[in-house]
Amino acid sequence: MRLRNPFGRKPKEFPSHLWTQCPNCAEMLFNKQLARNLNVCTKCGHHFKLGAAERVELLADAKSWTEMDADMVSSDPLGFVDSKPYPDRIAAAQAKSGHKDAVLTGDATLAGIPVALAVMDFEFMGGSMGSVVGEKITRAAERALAERKALVIVAASGGARMQEGTIALMQLAKTVAAVSRLDEAGLPFVSVLADPTTGGVLASFASLGDLVLAEPGALIGFSGARVTSETIGEKLPKGYQRAEFQLQHGFVDQVVPRAQLKERIAFFLNAFRIAGQDMRWSL
């Protein structure tokens, strides 16, 4: 029989490192089970955020993923200091996430179809787009163009990275110009909007996919809800700027549950391949 210290603390029923509460239905979810279910609540289907590495695993075929530009880091063009210097912020985010910046890019096959894949990571400084994100996405688009294959980008970002100032703003034009070249060359670009896709990322490449798919419940909008509610001085309705709101207003083609995302993208890419009779973009 085990002895128990009568003065010790009672073990918690739901220790926080093992359990997560669903913000939508308040169900307690066992972390391992949640991860196995692609970070989707098993009870109500609420989509939690998904890390970039897990997202790559979800979309890329097993062993097909080759990461590119993995060591690219940003310098500090402005010498920017708010409550702490920008390089310190980057270092902290790198230590926390294990990535060098807020996007993973690489080549992979998606259900057998070769694609250039870029996946943003909201955990890294809010997924903000600075020089590195802009450059990596531009290179992914240029690689897709050179190898005549499809581009798939999963956006998850608060917008442009303020710490890089106007240089960060210029990344909007840079990425837009790069994905536009795919459009001119008749190559498909599928943009997936994960939670959240806002600001400068929505106002650049993320809106320009031949198809724009969104994850259920993802926050999608140009202006932050806080700025908006301060400007108009009233509270915003429930569901404002969510994926379903954008679907209703005509800026998203489909809201696709995470479990079906891969097969849905594959379906569209296959359809596009057949439609262009001479298989212009196939290898």
Next chain:
Amino acid sequence: MARNIAPPHALDLIGRVFDHFQELHGDRGFRDDPAVVGGIGELSGRPVMIVGQQKGASTEENIARNFGMPHPEGYRKAMRLYRLAEKFHLPLITLVDTPGADPRPEAEERGQGEAIAKSIQVMTRLATPVVVVVIGEGGSGGALALGVGDVVLALENATYSVISPEGCAAILWRSATEAERAAQAMKLAGPDLLETGVVDALIKEPDAGAHTDHDATGAAIKTALVAEIDRISRVPIADLLSLRYERFRAFGTIVEPGGGQAPATPAPWWRRALRNPLRRERS
């Protein structure tokens, strides 16, 4: 300085720089956005298309002009005029002066993010010479939607930033009163923009500032525009487009310690165990 009481706004300058200006209205989809003005005029005898963001001089006018904050239909009107310029080979001149795109729910419902993204896209591949002049405040993506050109000029005291100083302060310092500090940190003034290459040249204002003498400011802008349009009109359109791509492609401050190579994956444990420690490693 960008927020002085009576600085020249777009229409004040258009009247002084161009002859026979005829304003054109409407996006052909929803309505005519008064925050964006555009039309055809003559620049020392040569017909050109002009599109600008319009603020008001008085409170009433500012309310009518929505403080120079365009709605999506404003950007769609701009795009319509860009395409018109392209079709008839008119050089395009844009005048940037906005605190940012309108953040209200109705703008969001009509796709503010998509409108800005598309507008940037149209400008990146518009087959006609494009000159951008930042005449006051270049606020974020809402300004960049008019800001992609072969040459980007700015008045000496104009600013161009990724987010308004107030917005930056609210997010990073959690207090809007730190706006002055944020403005310093973001380096959004003329000389800084020149240094980063966001702006190609500054236009000298009258000694006491543009707001003191609209005529002299107009004359300075006219001189600069005539020279630039004359210069870039000689460049073949295909070259101009690739130069424009390269101009924006070059923005970014990245460092690649490994020259873009992904770090080699470590050999599996059994291979490391089998390795003969006496044999010299071939590198």
